[in-house]
Amino acid sequence: MPPRVVVHADMDYFFAQCEENANPDIRGKPVVVCVYSGRTAESGVVSTCNYEARNHGVRAGIPIVRAKRLLEKTEAVFLPMNRPLYENVSDKVMQLFRSYADVFEKVSIDEAYLDVTARTKGSYKEAERIALQIKEELRNRENLTCSIGIGPNKLVAKIASDERKPGGLTVVEPARVESFLAPLPVTRIPGVGRVAEEKLSKMEIRTIHELTGITSSQLMELFGKSLGSYLHDAARGKHQEPVKEGEPTTQFSRIATLRQDTRDPGEIEPLLTELAVSVAKKLEENRMNFRSVSLIAILDDLSTHTRSITIDSPANTEKVIVDLSQRLLAQLLQSLPTATMRRIGVRVSGLSKKMGQTDMMKYIAS
DNA sequence: CCCTCGATCAC
DNA sequence: CCTCATATCGAGGG
Numbered sequence: 001m002p003p004r005v006v007v008h009a010d011m012d013y014f015f016a017q018c019e020e021n022a023n024p025d026i027r028g029k030p031v032v033v034c035v036y037s038g039r040t041a042e043s044g045v046v047s048t049c050n051y052e053a054r055n056h057g058v059r060a061g062i063p064i065v066r067a068k069r070l071l072e073k074t075e076a077v078f079l080p081m082n083r084p085l086y087e088n089v090s091d092k093v094m095q096l097f098r099s100y101a102d103v104f105e106k107v108s109i110d111e112a113y114l115d116v117t118a119r120t121k122g123s124y125k126e127a128e129r130i131a132l133q134i135k136e137e138l139r140n141r142e143n144l145t146c147s148i149g150i151g152p153n154k155l156v157a158k159i160a161s162d163e164r165k166p167g168g169l170t171v172v173e174p175a176r177v178e179s180f181l182a183p184l185p186v187t188r189i190p191g192v193g194r195v196a197e198e199k200l201s202k203m204e205i206r207t208i209h210e211l212t213g214i215t216s217s218q219l220m221e222l223f224g225k226s227l228g229s230y231l232h233d234a235a236r237g238k239h240q241e242p243v244k245e246g247e248p249t250t251q252f253s254r255i256a257t258l259r260q261d262t263r264d265p266g267e268i269e270p271l272l273t274e275l276a277v278s279v280a281k282k283l284e285e286n287r288m289n290f291r292s293v294s295l296i297a298i299l300d301d302l303s304t305h306t307r308s309i310t311i312d313s314p315a316n317t318e319k320v321i322v323d324l325s326q327r328l329l330a331q332l333l334q335s336l337p338t339a340t341m342r343r344i345g346v347r348v349s350g351l352s353k354k355m356g357q358t359d360m361m362k363y364i365a366s
Numbered sequence: 367c368c369c370t371c372g373a374t375c376a377c
Numbered sequence: 378c379c380t381c382a383t384a385t386c387g388a389g390g391g
Contacts, residue, residue: 062378193374250383
């Protein structure tokens, strides 16, 4: 396998940056994009915020009320999520990124990998020029900034893009991978979250250098075969996953917060039906069928419970989703006789493409 | 190999 | 005080 040159491009404080462009008056003030849960006027969490807000300690995931306290002496602007706006901007950004890639992979609404091995002929200097060009075009065309990392694989490129934010560019040539990774905390490795960090911390492992001191069998014992061997390689900057065009989605879900905690099906079902309808719409938009329906329940103690059912042949109707999710709710309430629900959700999975006439011909022909 | 369910991650 | 959406894994059962 020849050496690769992989770029990871990550939009800076994306949702808040979109809002700054949509309404330039708010530029310079702390901007906080919120997910309101609808329980009380203030309940919910911060989705994203700009750096003015971060300077006051605001972070993604903190309760909105806490953000308001942190920003009470400022002219902070609190905005509800405007998904359609961000999707529109994202489409343009991704189109721009794609135009610079031999192989393009969108990983989320605001991040993508670009394999540029062929067009740079393996030159990191050339890849750096491409990165600067991307940034400039993004600035000129969309008035947006991003952070970019370049490395010999997706893992190193992603860690690199995180190194200098916002607006950074970090190039890690193959010969520099080891010294780049060594001093970083293990939490910089994608896949190492709160739980994995805690496990490693108990073994006095906090940096990636320290992580290289543990054998792959030890890691596999601690984290399972898959995550264990991944971490062993990741610590050494080794990662084989190719940059590839995104696979089709395999599930759709909608989850919402109840107005008040309850275990009364009469109170839960209207919301559940709404969610089921919304999921059905999403299926229809994508011309997909499903084979499984899951009910997701988050209780008042924030524990999560799921119940699912798989049917023999693919379906796609709203009615089936509604009926099955209500059946699953009854089943769940029965199995948890004292549980009180806080949030409720519906998921469909086991998706398959509804075949149109042309596809059907291909199918028969094969 | 398929299904179910909880856990984890990261958005 | 604690959102929302998707993917993946491992265990357990069949």
